[in-house]
Amino acid sequence: MRSDESKPGNVTKAAERLKVGFVLARSFTLSAFAMFVDTLRLASDEDDRSGRIHADWQVLGSTRHLITSSCGIQVAPTSDFVDPSRYDYIVVVGGLLSVKEPVDRETVNFLKKAALQKVPLIGLCTGTFILAEAGLMKGHVTCVSWLHARAFQERFPDLPVRSDRIFNLDRRRGSCAGGSSAADIAAALVRRHISPHAEKKALEVLQIVKARSSADVQPRRALEEKYEDPRIRAVMIRMEQHLDEELDMGDLGSAVGLSQRQLERLFQKSIGTSPARAFGKIRMERARLLLAQSSASLIEIALDVGYRNSAHFSRAFKREFGHTPSSLRSRKAVVN
Template sequence: MSGVTSSARAAEQPRPALKVGFVLSKNFTLSAFALFVDTLRLASDEDDRSSRRNCDWQVLSSNGHLIRSSCGVQIAPAVGLPDPKEFDYIAVVGGLLNVEEPIDDQMQAYIKRATRENVRVIGVCTGSFVLAQAGLLKRRTACVSWLHHNEYVERFPDHKITSNQLYVEDQEIITCAGGSAVADLAASLVRRHVGNKAERNALQILQIERRREGKEVQPRNPLATDHRDSRVRQALIFMENHIDKPLSMDKVAESIGLSRRQMERLFDRRLGLSPAAVFTRLKMRRARTLVLQTSKPLIDIALDIGFENSSHFGRKFRETFGYTPNTLRKTQKEQGFVHLDDDLFETAANR
């Protein structure tokens, strides 16, 4: 009938299998939002036509004003707040941490209402800080980027936290470290609600080789983020930034204003290891990430972390972890992913 309105036609359409409402904080991270939305968009049909057959999304706001990202790009939200139960998830996208009020009181109340009504909530990037500030993470583990680990601990000292994993689903709340992990999370939700084919379509167009599981280790996760001693923390960051080349321990000591002998005593007291041994372990942890998350030949990985040949690298890898790089890759191929208990530094990190 020609008299049927567009809104009526829309009402007749079946509800998509996955619908996400986005709450964008002031100075939000554009890449995190864009990766999430584009994964949904590309999973929505088979022909990259941006239809919303399988997935739908909406940017939410209490006032309808443009929302500015940290890079200056602005997003126009929808006007009015629908019932939270219209969505499968409410995703709060965080941004710069120096913003005093990342979302207004009305949006905070909306998120709390969503949790009361059993709508699952996601903290994306520093969205975990927004959820914690709203009191929603007190009895849950928050997953944050290693970059923001210390600040989260300072702001919420009584909360549980991990900065090793890509994302964590704890009851009805998910928190994601941000960066490329957002695409992994979004793809996992597509797989859960829409199916394997939609997930595969999205990842292939995004040119992502495989979806990483939430328990996989963040690509750059220096021990420094967990350590209380600022001098140790600075030294470890310096090491981590020079992980692809030979590094003199004299240079490390110089970077923190100590003599080499003073630094060695400090490391022995705080970590129970020599600086050189810690540097080797950092190299090995980086190598393990490359073995798991890339298809690089082992000789290239060895060169990437400063080894001259793959045989020396392979021996040191086995000495560190108890298995070879090839064994690790084979296990991942057979199981889909490998959950690693990253205990290389766990005991020493809090001394």
Template sequence: MILSRALRPQLGRRGDAAPRLSVGFLLLKRFTLSAFANFIDVLRLAADEGDRSRPIRCQWRVISADLSAVYSSCGIAIRPHELIGNLNRFDYIVVVGGLIDDQMQWIDEQLDGNLRQAAALGIPLVGLCTGSFILHRAGLMDGYRCCVSWFHDSDFLRRFDGLKPVSNQIFVVDRDRLTCSGGASTAHLAAFLVERHLGKAPAAKSLRIMMFDEAAAAESPQPAICLDVPVRDQIVKKALLLMQQHLDVPLSIEQIAAHMQINKRRIERRFRLALKMSPLEAYTQIRLEHARHLLAETGKPVAAIAAESGYCDSSHLGRLFQRRYGVTPREFRSGRQALMK
């Protein structure tokens, strides 16, 4: 793979006294604070000895068009360091997304123009959380693989018809576009960049201080399993993730095996060893847990919940739901509502 200027380890490009890794952050309206904080803390801890936080080996700046405070989705405000200015001073431009509806309704032509300028200058672009949606909106992801959280997979497909997101791993590096599913996985993407530019030891040190056992590879599956037991088998994790991404139109086990390019019998054996159940039993459990969540947290009709959970009608859902939980969907919802009064 040919690396762009920033994906190559830096050897004093700005002079020996300059940081070897410089990152500019663009925070979108109602961005996700954890995605931003995890990423920037890896840079902070790698930049100096111990945790003294001096920007010696790494430098990070929050940039914007007008220096107005940007509010995160939890209400915490971040005030930018400086105006956008000359983007060539950065090795990467990182776009931190957040609440998807706000972001897609809030069109900022100046922001999109800045991103296109960075791309024209050959500066790699990083999309954290729903930041990848903004990169797509700006027309900067055509022909690139793009990592999207399993939680936003359907939103992505609905808004970007014809594009295929990658939602079964924590981040994707495709030439000069780096995208990440958000949350804790942003720390692992930041560690990937630190290792590229500063070496493995600073990256490992940052993660250890942040209480991560070790760096996770890009291909690590997103932790989105609706089961009450811990799962360590990577094949089982990826199969479960595929199941969770296809609830309304369930895949057959043969289709899951084909997607993963492994033998169906191998999947079945791994499920028996890891979960003491078949893939089909696990799939049923995930779909019923999803239905139970919708019954508890939404006012959707039972028929609509049945359809979203991959059942042909409410009667089919009702039989399986009662067999597992001892009550019908309507009885479950009524009981929840009585407790809330």
């Protein structure tokens, strides 16, 4: 991957611009594409002029036909498939997994040619499925959304995948969970190839306080996907959806055709704890994530996970993790 020695305020020559080619799948995710390309656009010029000074980008296609996103908005390719080596990165924007042929054969051949020429390939959202289907993710760790982790594992059982991180840059491959994490991976490339100044400017315009790193975890992890029993998965989903409420364990059992006692026995046998204890752990994990990745006050976080006062919340948090929420915040402040 090319390095760039440009400094804040310097104008990068056209030949040195960060060049990105986008490949859009049928029913691609518009938000992921927009977040990535707008991070490039805002980093490429000063103020809000959108000039292609430090970066350039094209939407590549085998035809110039409009490509329809999953929300119905259409985008027209701006370039045919040219020599992949013209680009520093080829970014594949995926979309709905229900689409049987998200890209055509000519597109697959173009991606394979880019890989042979050692052009780094990045999959946004489910774009990693397209790369993996083409055999282009072997030897690389793939980052996907928790929402798509099981589908990826089932379709590509021999490929390492993780759904706990928001993005991954692995030698000549990149991948991200989609959504706002597309801005984070784009910011990492801007910082690497243009400058930290350009990254900061782009994020400020996008109203993003700070880019997340590849070490940051996804805001929500599908805890229920760990369990085979569909009744446990259904209960876990309901718990995650109602963290700020008091849930009646009897009602949870009834929702999956079990009495409260039967639900407790099922949980104890399958995961070694009670439903109430599992609910408490989910709440605390959510609280720890909010403490680490948000500036919300303790009382706001307490209310978000179902506690009506910060003192009760702090005691429960300390029982779970061995330290108070305040001490975790203090350590975070020292690190930052």
